[in-house]
Amino acid sequence: MLLFKFKACVQHSHLSRLLLLQLQLFLFTVALFLPVSSGCTETVKFTNDQYLESDAGYVLLNWNNQKRIPVELQQGSKHTFEQATTLYRGSNSSLMLSGLPNGTYYYRIRSQTGTWSDKITLNVTHHSLIKAWLLFVIGAFVFFSIVWVIIRGAADES
Amino acid sequence: MNHDAVFLSPALAWSLLAALSLIWIALGTYWGLKNKGFEHHALAGRNVGLALASATAVATWITSNTTMLAPQFALQMGIWGMLAYSTAAFGLFLFAPMAKRIRALMPHGYTSGDFIRLRYGKKAWGIFLLFTLFYSLTWLVSMAMAGGIMLNALSGIPYVYGMSVLLLVCVIYTMRGGLYAVIGTDFIQSLIILIGIVVVGFAVLNHVSIEAIHASLSAHKPALLDVMFPAAVMVVFNNLLFGLGEVFHNNVWWSRAFAFREGVGQKAFIIAGFIWLPIPVAAGFIALASGALDIAIPSADMVGPLVIADVLGMTGAIAIFIVVFCSLASSIDSLLAATSDLITEDIYRKSYRPQANAEQLKKAAQVITLALGLGAWLICLPRIGTLATVLFFAGPLVGSMIWPIVTGLYWKRATSAGAISGMLLGGTLGLFAYFQIGWYVASLVGATVSMLCVLFFAYRYPGNYDWNRLQEKQT
Incomplete structure (x- = not known):
């Protein structure tokens, strides 16, 4: 809309026509690049290993x-x-x-x-x-042995 | 840690931080007026009653790990992980009879280092000091660092400022008030933490049903419900033994056993265990609900705050900020106090100034607290995000100290050779397992190897220890 108003103002002179052409070319070029600079095609990549x-x-x-x-x-x-x-x-x-x-x-x-x-x-x-349950059983054995030492020791103490 | 999550405006967070800091410093200074010498500063006059004793045990054991790592365990290891974390309560249950025994055997004792030196001699004492200081310092640094990172993630307060304020506040009130201040603030902090977690648990239950959580987990994370989840099966007793090792050896707990009034220790630790037990279950449940609530988790340790903020909005964000600050402060102050007492008693008094009087020892403890705080602050400054994993290195070391401590307290036949070989071999092979299999078996291997060493020497070359040697009187 702005472009058309500007056209109306300057259409009487030759020089103005040349200027108008240059301005149209400039605005067209800017319009062409606008989507790129607004970040719409931003690429995202993983930073983990592949x-x-x-x-x-x-x-x-x-x-x-x-x-x-x-x-x-x-x-x-x-x-x-x-x-x-x-x-x-x-x-x-x-x-x-x-x-x-x-x-x-x-x-x-x-x-x-x-x-x-x-x-x-x-x-x-x-x-x-097998590995998981083997470690579970070993852990249970170590834990209940500790409990036994403490309970037995506390009973002897009292 | 991911920094996508910010729940509070920095202005509101700074106001909360300032208010909490002023409260703790004022209370610490007030309680510090009671301190007349080292015995008052380090052990609160050996006269702590049941209510304060139970509260300090609960608050100290509710670290940032309980409020942050318990949900992470549930998210990574499922139901087994949630239960595995709650087994750390057995550390408190089993330490209850030990506290009674410690108090009876060492009425004039100050530190866990005293016990190892008198029971097993100076070589074992040296190894013990190395292990326990490594564990205590990495725990202290990892919590200060976690505090800075967590306050930053919750509110956008820059990491260095958050970490520095947290450390500074804890150092000031611990220096001023000693164990009196630590226990007093722990009492208030434990109440805040417990109320916060109960409110959050009910709020989550009101937002999503158990059936919806189960359906979501079955569809998207089936292994978390699998009773045959191998890594989770391994983690159960590993975590249990890590917890036992932490409580049994560390001066944080021994100093409380010495500080509680006679006849109080056993009851206090049992009550604390029962209060602490459901907390990881509640925290883990919050994490398991994240899928049903359709909350994307950017990193495992943010699952708790994210779910709470989602369910409770701004109120939840304020609650989690206060709970996190309290849980960090209640553990950092205990570590600062217990570690400075250990260094004051075991290194300063025993090695340099045996004739130091009560006032000089108190001053030394205050200077050491300040030095520990400064050292931790310097290590935390560069924000090495991976340092928390160093704490897991301590797993096999603390696991390897369980058997020397337990048999040293109850068996006359336990020997120095068993204790030394147990700590060295258990620690080494536990670390080997850490790298070969994973962190979730390291404490288990360390404790198992240590047990075999201790039993071998106790039955093959039994000793006959005279318990009276533990009743060392300070000059």
Whole structure:
């Protein structure tokens, strides 16, 4: 609208026409670059290693997001992200995941209007149950031995 | 720690911080008027009654770890993790009869270092001092650092300012009031913490049902409900033994055993255990509700504050700020007091100034408290975020001290060789397990190896200790 008013004011002179052309070109160029400078195509990347391992089913995913722009984080069970689920939408820069069963998980992230980042692969392989219960039994034995020493000692004392 | 979460305006947070600081310093100064010498400063005149005794035991054991790490345990290790954290209450239950025994065997004792020196000799004492000072200092530094980070995350107060104010306040009132101030402030702090956690627990229950929490966990975090979750199965007795090691060896607890009036210690620690037991369960429950409340957790140690702020809004944010400050202060003051007493008694008096009088010892304890605070402040300044993990290194060290302490108190046959080999081998192999398997087995391995060493020497080369040697009178 402003541009048309300006046109009306200066259309009488040749010089003015040249100026008008230059101004139109300038405004067109500025308009072309406006979306880029407003941050719409901001790229977001993970700061974790590309391949992660977990033997306890939890992991902390981190990404660069100092400008706190809205992001979307997806998890997939296939590297192609077919039937992927969105785990997080918001402007944080990390997400704690826990309670994951054995398996391979893939993650990718993007700003809400940007392109997807490179994927991260997480392999969850829990400790063996034999090792876990063996340590449980040893722990129980050590603990009840301590209790026995204290209770027996306190009884002797009294 | 993630810094996305800010719940309070810095202006409101500064006002709360200033009010709490002034209250603690004023009370510490007031209680400090009773201090007439080292015995009053370090052990509150050995005359603390049941109510104050129970409250100080509860408040000291509710550290920033209880309010922040218990939810983290639940979030990472599920139901098992929540229960595993609450087993730390057994440290208080089992220390109850030990406190009675300690008081009876050492009516004139000052520190846990006194016991090790008199029971096992100077070599064992040296190793013990090394282990316990490492543990105490890393605990102190990690809490001051956690305080700065947590106050920053909750309110945007710059890390250095928050950490400095927290340390400064604790140093001032501990220097002025000694154990009187520590126990008195602990009483008020424990009441604030308990009320805060009960209110938060009921508020969360009003917002989301148990069925909804269960459904959310089953769908998105199934391992947290799995009774066969291997890492969580391992963590149960590891955490239990870590807790026992912390309580059994550390002068924070021994100084209380000496300070409580005769006949009070046993009851006080049992009552404290029962009060403390449900707190990690309540804190863990809050974490498990995060999925059902649809709260994204940017880092494990922020789960508690995030859920509370979501459920209770501004009131919750103020409550969590006060609870965090109180839980940090109640542990930092105890550590400052107990560690400065340990250094004053075991190093300053025993090694440099055996003839120092009560007033000189009190002054020395105050200077050492200041030096500890300054040292912790300097270490905390660069904000090494990973230092909290150093505290876990102490797991095998404290685990390896359980058997030397327990058998040293009850068995005449326990020997120095058993105690020394137990601490050294247990600590070393526990650290090895820490790196080879994970932090969740380190204390267990340390305690097991130490037990084998102590039992081997006690039965193969039994001693015959004379208990009267523990009744050392100070000059």
